[in-house]
Structures are given as structure tokens and as C-alpha cells.
Amino acid sequence: MIYIFQETFKGFFKNKSMNLITIGTITVAIFIFGLFMAGTTNLLNVIRIAEDRIEMVVYLKEDISEEQIEDLQKNISTILGVQSTQFVSKEEALQQFKNDLKEDATLLQAFETNPLPPSIKVNISMSFKTPEYLKEISDKIKIFEGVDDIDYGSEWIKELDKLVKILFFIDIFLGIIIIFASIFIVFNTIRLTVYARKEQIDIMDLVGAKETYIELPYIIEGMVYGFLGSLISTLILYLLVETISKKIPNIIFMNSNAVFFFIFFGTILGFIGSFLSVKQCINEIREMKRDDNLKRTLKKSF
Amino acid sequence: MIEFRNVSKYYKNNWLALNKVNLFFEKGQFYYLIGKSGAGKSTILKMIYMDIFPSEGEVIVGNYSSKTIKQNEIPLLRRKIGVIFQDFKLLKDRNVYDNVAFALQVIGERYQNIRKKTLEALSLVRISHKRNSFPYQLSGGEQQKVAIARALVKEPFILVADEPTGNVDPEGTKEIMEILFDINTKGTAILMATHDYSLIKTSIGKVVGLREGKIVKPEDIFKLDLSGRKE
CATH class of the missing domain: 3.30.70.3040 (Alpha-Beta Plaits)
Structure with a gap:
């Protein structure tokens, strides 16, 4: 267990600029999503007040x-x-x-x-x-x-309803883009980390390390990216809403459940990205090793 | 302990690397596997630690068979087999001690045991004094010693060596061989693939000859004079 955390830690600090770019991009992606979510929450709030009067x-x-x-x-x-x-x-x-x-x-x-x-x-x-x-x-x-x-007031109720539906549609659409973008970013960063350590993976295979020991450090690294990215973006969003609410009262921030969900969501995205990446890369590395050996053997024999 | 039953191996393009090989390696013995490059030596070694599997036939290593072993059992098998290579395969960013300890860390050995076992293995191959050096500061012979220590630290029942002296100078070669004999006397079987026939001439151990994927008499490979050699 100590080993796994040591490795995660090492991986995290070995390639600082790459890691910062990854966290930064996830932060921006999740921030944009959060901005729309906050916008929707506030509009829904306004609509609810209006609906109350129906x-x-x-x-x-x-x-x-x-x-x-x-x-x-x-x-x-x-x-x-x-x-x-x-x-x-x-x-x-x-x-x-x-x-x-x-x-x-x-x-x-x-x-x-x-x-x-x-x-x-x-x-x-x-x-x-x-x-x-x-x-x-x-x-x-x-x-x-x-x-x-x-x-x-059948007419304006219909309009209001349409507006809410459009907003939800935009949120979902944006959410999907953000999900794929974040997974993709983590996927690529982890890929670089895994490839940079392919000799290590080779040796781990050789001495009998279990899959979990080989994969877990990278998967945790991906989760840390997702966690930090969503944490930072939530923080920025909070500060932004705080600033705006001084000028426009009645603006609301996400509730604590939503904040928790948001950070959890980011961490899960990091997990998915790194999980997919690790599975694919480690198989690629093993295949490459076999091909290399084979080529060498063939070269020798002919 | 290790048995090859009618083992054949085809690689891509139907190239036959092993042809109906039958072999038996006993506990605690010293074996040489000799043959030209491409004769199938590495294929045999890799089949022992189940990096590759036979196309036909069966390889039995201890309690495991190539036919029935599950993917998650392979790591467990490899913990009982030490492997060393011509190119050492040390991690460049770790010192000697960490390279050896690594093998224990990644199999989840208890923290308290790692230090003791690592230092023991290093002293066994007589490299303790360089435990803080990095691979690039070591000669080929010294690097191979570290690789041997890493293979031994898990206390394997067999050490599989693929041309271990290929990148080592004559003096280093002599030392490596001495260490291998040492280990063998302590009860670990050794299986060493080599095409350096001068090594065999002067030492004890059983010799298995391999030509074009078939087992042949060692004498047939190069007109090697092995008379007067002790087995």
C-alpha cells in the first residue's frame, strides 16, 4: 500500500508542467459546466417564483x-x-x-x-x-x-416551459461535451505517464506484481487530477457568485449537496479517463514487448 | 519440477520456434541450454515463466500447467521464479538498493521484511558496498549482480538466466558464474541459456542442446569436445 502511494506521488511530481496543464484544462472544462449549471439554477429559481404566481x-x-x-x-x-x-x-x-x-x-x-x-x-x-x-x-x-x-395565462406558461426545456437541453449537451473532454485529457496525460515508465511495468510483470499494483498508482493519479480540477473550479465559481451577488441580490450558489456532487463528478471523470488509459496502455506495452522480442529472434535466425 | 511435454511453438508466419520438445528440469540442479541464436532458447525460458504459451503440448512448472493457469495466477508463479537477462533491465532512476527492494515492494512484501531481505540478497552477490550507486555508475558485471540480487530476493526455486554474461567482460563473467554456482549450492536450480561454450567446458552442470527448435545432443551443436567433463 505504501508503495502504491509513493508511486502515485512520484508520478504526480515527476512531470509538473504536464500535470498542471491537465489540472488546468479540467478546471476550465468543469468551470464552464458549473457556470451553466449555476445559470440554470438561478433561472429556474426565477421561473419557480413566476410559476408560484400562476x-x-x-x-x-x-x-x-x-x-x-x-x-x-x-x-x-x-x-x-x-x-x-x-x-x-x-x-x-x-x-x-x-x-x-x-x-x-x-x-x-x-x-x-x-x-x-x-x-x-x-x-x-x-x-x-x-x-x-x-x-x-x-x-x-x-x-x-x-x-x-x-x-x-396558457400562452406565457408554454413559453416558460419551452425556455426551461431548452436550458436543460443545453446543460445536458454541454455536460456530455465536458465529460468526454475531461476523460480525454486525463486519458492522454496518464498515457504519457504510463509510457514513460514502461520499463518499470515490464519489470513488475517479471517479478510477479499483481495487476492492481501495476495499475493502481496511475488510476489514483487520474483521480487526483479530476478531484483537484473540480475542487478548484468549484472554488472559483463560488467566489464569482459571491462577487456577483453583492451587485445582484437573490443570486444563489449551488447547495452543499451540489458542491459535493460536483467534486465527486470530477473525481469519477478522472477515474474513468485513467482507468481506460491504463488498461489500454499496459496492454499495448506488453504487445510491443512481445513484438520486439519476436523481431529480434527472427532477425537472429535468418 | 519443470516439465515440457511435446511442446511446439509457432510464431507469426508459421515460423516453428520449438518442435515437439520434451524436457525435464529437476530440483536444485544446474542446467545449460545451448544453441545458436534463434534455436529456441529464449522461447523455452519464457515458457517457464509463462510469458509465452506453447502452440501445442504442455509446460508444467511446479503446481501450474500452461494449459490451466489463470491470468491472475501468473504473478504468483513468477514470484517463485527469478529471471535475469543479457541487458540487466535495471531501473535507471533508482539506486542499487531500491532496484532490489522494488521487487519486494511491488509484490506487497511487508515493510519490515524488505530491508532485511534486500540487504541479504545484496551481500549474497557481493555488491552491498555499492548499494547507494546508480546503475550508470556500475560495470556490466556489477549491474548483472544487482539483477541477480533482484531475482533472488524473492527466494525463487529456480533462477532462469538468458545469456547473463553476454554484456559482461571476462573478469565479470567469471564472478557471475561463481555467484551462480554459489546460489546453486544453496539449493536454487539454475537454468542458463548461453552460446558461450567456453563456459560449459570448465564447469559442472547438465547441458541441453537446442538446434532449430529441436533437442539435440550438445556435442552435435558445435563439434564440441565435452569428454572428460563432469556432469
Whole structure:
């Protein structure tokens, strides 16, 4: 065990500039990814606040009776996704309208009668605030007697939904690129390290070292690259968000779970890169050795 | 202890390196494997530490057979076999002590034992005084001694030597041979491939001749006069 860590340590410090480039590149790659993740997190936050305000208003026919209203409220309440309902009478609606208009309330004097219909406000559960569910709920309400019209801002909800989907798509796309790039970088660095020590591997094979002893130092080295790269990028990201949040409040950083995941993610990328590299390189080195020996033997005999 | 049963080996282009070879190496003996370059000496040695496998036939080394050995058993087999080469194969960035200790470190030997065993092996090949030197500071003979120490430190039952004196001057050769005999008297079998026939003339040990992948009488290889030689 001591040997494995000594070797990892040696490998790490033998080729400093190469290692720095590797860590640097992983840092940049993961930083870009983190930047988008942070951007998405913040936008989602804004969208959630907006979605929170989504409500459904059911406008009722003028001639509706109190009994009918009660029945309607009961019926609406039983629909899946409906949290609560609240009746708004013609008078209340007018009062609210007046409050909203403030100084311009005089405009309403042009009307002799109250032009506003009675309505029922329907509060929707958070997880049902998607265009599909809202439409479903509204379709169910529409068929009830006494309902005139339903408004739930269907258009802008669709737009919002589209935006979220695009953002997720970009995140996933970027994530995949970053994953491959990071693995590729670690793969190549480890490849150089392994090749630089091919004589050592040859001797290890000869004296009976087990695969784990041969491979583990390189695999750990790759994991250290991934770990350091993601740690540094998370740190930079944190400082950046801190700076921005002084100017724009409400900007949020990843939560501690996400930070943990991020660093874990980087380490795993390092592991995958070095694991693939070690497996491939060590086989190549063994093949090369056999070919070399064979060539030498053939040369001697003819 | 080591047995070759009807072993043949084809390399690429159907080149026949070994042709139905039957051999038996006994415990604690000293063997020479002689033959011209390309006769199949190295192939036989590599089959013993299972770096290559027969195309036909079977090689049995201790409890392992070339037919049934698993990939993860090969390291265990190699811990019981010491191997040295013409080109020494020392690590240039480590000193003599570390080169020998390396063989123990990578097989997971306990830390406390490594120092003791390494120093013992170095004194056995009479190179303890140079334990802090690096390979480039040593003569060919000295480098080969280090390689022998590295092979011996795992206490193998056999030492396989592929032209061990090929890159060593006559004086060094004499010393290397003395060390090999020394080791042999202590119970380790030696199998040495060579085409330096002068070595055989003057020393004890059994001789196996090899020509074009076939076992032949040693006398047939070069019209070598081995009469009066003790076996």
C-alpha cells in the first residue's frame, strides 16, 4: 500500500508542467459546466417564483345562483391538482379592480352597471403547474354548469416551459461535451505517464506484481487530477457568485449537496479517463514487448 | 519440477520456434541450454515463466500447467521464479538498493521484511558496498549482480538466466558464474541459456542442446569436445 502511494506521488511530481496543464484544462472544462449549471439554477429559481404566481380564474355566468356556486366550488375542489378555491363576487372584483387602478378609478364611472363577472380563484399545486396539467384541469372545469370562461395565462406558461426545456437541453449537451473532454485529457496525460515508465511495468510483470499494483498508482493519479480540477473550479465559481451577488441580490450558489456532487463528478471523470488509459496502455506495452522480442529472434535466425 | 511435454511453438508466419520438445528440469540442479541464436532458447525460458504459451503440448512448472493457469495466477508463479537477462533491465532512476527492494515492494512484501531481505540478497552477490550507486555508475558485471540480487530476493526455486554474461567482460563473467554456482549450492536450480561454450567446458552442470527448435545432443551443436567433463 505504501508503495502504491509513493508511486502515485512520484508520478504526480515527476512531470509538473504536464500535470498542471491537465489540472488546468479540467478546471476550465468543469468551470464552464458549473457556470451553466449555476445559470440554470438561478433561472429556474426565477421561473419557480413566476410559476408560484400562476393561478387559474374561472369566470362565472352572471345569472348563477349561490347554490350553484357552492356546488361548483365543491366539484372543482375534487379535481386532481387543485389545492383550494376561493369565490370572488362581482362586488369584490370591482373593489379589487378599483384598488388596482387607484387614481384612474374614475374611469369606471363611465359604466352604469358593474361590468365584472363573478369568479372562482383556483389554486393549483406546484407540481401541476405545467401546460399539460393546467389544460387538463381547465378542460374538466369547462364542462361544469355556470362556467363562462377560464383564464390561466396558457400562452406565457408554454413559453416558460419551452425556455426551461431548452436550458436543460443545453446543460445536458454541454455536460456530455465536458465529460468526454475531461476523460480525454486525463486519458492522454496518464498515457504519457504510463509510457514513460514502461520499463518499470515490464519489470513488475517479471517479478510477479499483481495487476492492481501495476495499475493502481496511475488510476489514483487520474483521480487526483479530476478531484483537484473540480475542487478548484468549484472554488472559483463560488467566489464569482459571491462577487456577483453583492451587485445582484437573490443570486444563489449551488447547495452543499451540489458542491459535493460536483467534486465527486470530477473525481469519477478522472477515474474513468485513467482507468481506460491504463488498461489500454499496459496492454499495448506488453504487445510491443512481445513484438520486439519476436523481431529480434527472427532477425537472429535468418 | 519443470516439465515440457511435446511442446511446439509457432510464431507469426508459421515460423516453428520449438518442435515437439520434451524436457525435464529437476530440483536444485544446474542446467545449460545451448544453441545458436534463434534455436529456441529464449522461447523455452519464457515458457517457464509463462510469458509465452506453447502452440501445442504442455509446460508444467511446479503446481501450474500452461494449459490451466489463470491470468491472475501468473504473478504468483513468477514470484517463485527469478529471471535475469543479457541487458540487466535495471531501473535507471533508482539506486542499487531500491532496484532490489522494488521487487519486494511491488509484490506487497511487508515493510519490515524488505530491508532485511534486500540487504541479504545484496551481500549474497557481493555488491552491498555499492548499494547507494546508480546503475550508470556500475560495470556490466556489477549491474548483472544487482539483477541477480533482484531475482533472488524473492527466494525463487529456480533462477532462469538468458545469456547473463553476454554484456559482461571476462573478469565479470567469471564472478557471475561463481555467484551462480554459489546460489546453486544453496539449493536454487539454475537454468542458463548461453552460446558461450567456453563456459560449459570448465564447469559442472547438465547441458541441453537446442538446434532449430529441436533437442539435440550438445556435442552435435558445435563439434564440441565435452569428454572428460563432469556432469
